[in-house]
Amino acid sequence: MAYEKQLRRRKRSAIRRVWLFTLLLSLPAFAFTAFFLVERRIELTPALLLIVALLIYLALTASALVEGLVRPLQTLSNVVSSLREGDYSFRARGSGSPDALGELAGEINALADLMQKQRVRSLEATALLARILEVMHAPLFAFDRENLLQLVNHAGLNLLGLSYGRSFGRSARELGLDELLTVPDQTIHSFPPSPTRWLLRKAVFRQDGVPHTLLLLADVSQPLQEEEQIAWKRLIRVLGHELSNSLAPIKSIAGSLLARVDGMNVDETTLRDFRRGLGVIGSRADSLHRFVQSYRMLAQLPPPKLQPVAIGPLLERVVLLEQRLPVELDPGPAATLNADPDQLEQMFINLLRNAVDASLAHGAKPVRTSWSRGDAGVVVTIEDRGMGIANTDNLFVPFYTTKPAGSGVGLVLAQQVARAHGGEVRLVNREDGEGARATVQLPLAERRSA
Numbered sequence: 001m002a003y004e005k006q007l008r009r010r011k012r013s014a015i016r017r018v019w020l021f022t023l024l025l026s027l028p029a030f031a032f033t034a035f036f037l038v039e040r041r042i043e044l045t046p047a048l049l050l051i052v053a054l055l056i057y058l059a060l061t062a063s064a065l066v067e068g069l070v071r072p073l074q075t076l077s078n079v080v081s082s083l084r085e086g087d088y089s090f091r092a093r094g095s096g097s098p099d100a101l102g103e104l105a106g107e108i109n110a111l112a113d114l115m116q117k118q119r120v121r122s123l124e125a126t127a128l129l130a131r132i133l134e135v136m137h138a139p140l141f142a143f144d145r146e147n148l149l150q151l152v153n154h155a156g157l158n159l160l161g162l163s164y165g166r167s168f169g170r171s172a173r174e175l176g177l178d179e180l181l182t183v184p185d186q187t188i189h190s191f192p193p194s195p196t197r198w199l200l201r202k203a204v205f206r207q208d209g210v211p212h213t214l215l216l217l218a219d220v221s222q223p224l225q226e227e228e229q230i231a232w233k234r235l236i237r238v239l240g241h242e243l244s245n246s247l248a249p250i251k252s253i254a255g256s257l258l259a260r261v262d263g264m265n266v267d268e269t270t271l272r273d274f275r276r277g278l279g280v281i282g283s284r285a286d287s288l289h290r291f292v293q294s295y296r297m298l299a300q301l302p303p304p305k306l307q308p309v310a311i312g313p314l315l316e317r318v319v320l321l322e323q324r325l326p327v328e329l330d331p332g333p334a335a336t337l338n339a340d341p342d343q344l345e346q347m348f349i350n351l352l353r354n355a356v357d358a359s360l361a362h363g364a365k366p367v368r369t370s371w372s373r374g375d376a377g378v379v380v381t382i383e384d385r386g387m388g389i390a391n392t393d394n395l396f397v398p399f400y401t402t403k404p405a406g407s408g409v410g411l412v413l414a415q416q417v418a419r420a421h422g423g424e425v426r427l428v429n430r431e432d433g434e435g436a437r438a439t440v441q442l443p444l445a446e447r448r449s450a
Contacts, residue, residue, distance in 0.1 A: 072105070079108055088116035139198075141215040142205075147172045147181060150212065159191065159217070180215050188220065197221045251285040254278045304340030304420050308445055311335045311371055311378055318348040319369060325356045330370035335378045338445035339421050347417040351382050351425070351438045354411070358386025358436065365435075377423070377443040385435040389427060418442065 075092055082090045091112060092105035133140060133153035142151035149170055152160075160167055160175055172178040180189065185202045198217040205212050258278040261271055312334065319327045337344070355367045365385035372379050411427070418425045423442040430437050 076105060076108055079112065083112055083115060086119075088112050088119060138219070139217045141177065143172055143181065143213045143215070145211050147178065149175060150207075156217075177215070181213060189217075247285045251282055254281040254285065258282070304343050304417075306338050306340060309337045309339045309341045309344065311337055311380070311442075314341060314344060315348065315369060315371065315380065318345060318352060321349060322352055322356055322367075325359055325364060326366045327352065327356070328366055328368045330368065332371040333373045335371070335373045336445045337378060337421070337442055339442065343417045343420070344442075347414040347425075347440070348380070348382075350411070350414045351440070355382050355384035355386075355436070355438065358384045362386045362434070373444075377441060380440040380442070382438040382440075383430065383435060385433070388429045388434060389436050414440075 072092075079090045079092045082088070091109050133151075136153055137155055139156035139159045140151070140153045141149060141156050144150050149168055149172070152164070152167055157164060157167060162175075167175060172181055176191070180200055180202075183189075183200065185200065187200050189198050189200055190196065191198075197220055199220045201216040201218065203214040203216075205214055255278075258275065261274045261278065264271065264274070312332065315329060319329045352367065352369070359365050359367055362385065367385075368381075368383045370381050372381075411425070415425045418440055421442055423440060426439045426441075428437055428439075429435075
């Protein structure tokens with residue numbers, strides 16, 4: 001408002017100066033008219049007519065100057081004021097004139113066009129940035145120098161489990177992200193109870209001259225698990241090769257010695273001890289050989305031979321193979337997978353065997369199996385009523401098992417089969433009571449081929 005008042009005063013002062021300069025230009029004419037009138041060289045009536053004519057000429061000249069100079073400047077001032085306020089629709093007239101005002105009007109119009117294009121580009125870039133942030137799967141957060149949240153995308157809200165209104169403007173400590181602001185860049189973090197591991201990327205930017213901290217979290221769970229599996233496979237290959245080379249001669253030597261025991265000239269007790277010891281050596285060699293072969297199978301899993309597979313009949317076959325405990329199979333919608341039926345069957349057999357083992361160890365309660373179809377594909381669920389999972393961090397680590405006679409291969413093999421088909425296996429404790437829930441997510445045939 002003060003600027004507008006000041007602008008009006010400047011406009012009025014400019015018009016007054018035009019009138020003043022016009023009057024000063026007419027002063028010699030008025031002075032000569034007064035001199036002739038005083039010297040009686042001209043009569044009063046012609047003198048008055050001359051003065052009136054001079055006043056009319058003065059008014060016309062001043063008006064012409066105002067319209068030709070002041071009004072265009074006022075128009076240019078209004079255009080510049082509109083640009084300052086963010087309105088780029090006004091343009092100055094007279095930009096085609098070959099004079100200084102025309103050149104000034106042309107430059108202002110060119111400036112208005114440039115600012116309008118930049119504004120459109122800025123709006124488009126802002127809309128594109130908002131769209132990119134919306135579709136990003138990586139959580140993104142921006143905090144100001146007071147550690148208050150100023151920007152978050154949809155993935156970040158999902159990670160926080162909050163709405164935009166409840167998260168925006170809150171401190172990093174309240175959101176549980178204060179540690180990320182102090183740790184170095186490119187470090188691995190997790191947010192229990194979720195097993196997902198995130199790689200932190202940090203950057204600093206300025207907005208309105210104020211420094212902000214940008215945090216980007218990238219899900220590296222699967223790449224890290226793949227690296228771990230590659231390392232395990234290499235270790236298994238080396239150990240399997242060395243153990244197999246050692247077990248074969250041990251078993252052969254034990255068998256040869258056992259065949260020669262009967263010819264030894266010793267008492268019966270000593271013969272019995274020799275037979276028992278050599279039998280134990282041969283038996284343990286066989287057991288270790290089978291143990292090594294199971295891990296070598298894990299390390300040498302062949303790629304799946306894809307073909308259309310109906311999920312319903314496949315689960316029915318798997319359920320019929322389990323006879324130790326009743327398994328309830330809830331019917332689901334028809335769904336076809338593009339998968340290797342042999343590998344899928346072995347995967348579900350392993351998962352169902354684990355569920356039945358857990359239920360048998362805790363009251364022999366029935367196991368329930370079902371499947372559903374959604375946008376992400378087919379989700380197969382196997383629920384037991386066992387004791388649940390005590391250590392979820394090592395579920396898919398080779399060599400790890402909680403069973404006395406387990407080898408630690410079943411879950412790892414199931415996860416490898418699922419990932420080879422573009423899916424994922426998850427095993428969690430049930431929220432509605434005792435037991436665990438295994439879920440297998442697999443893409444539909446049309447989604448995988450699309």
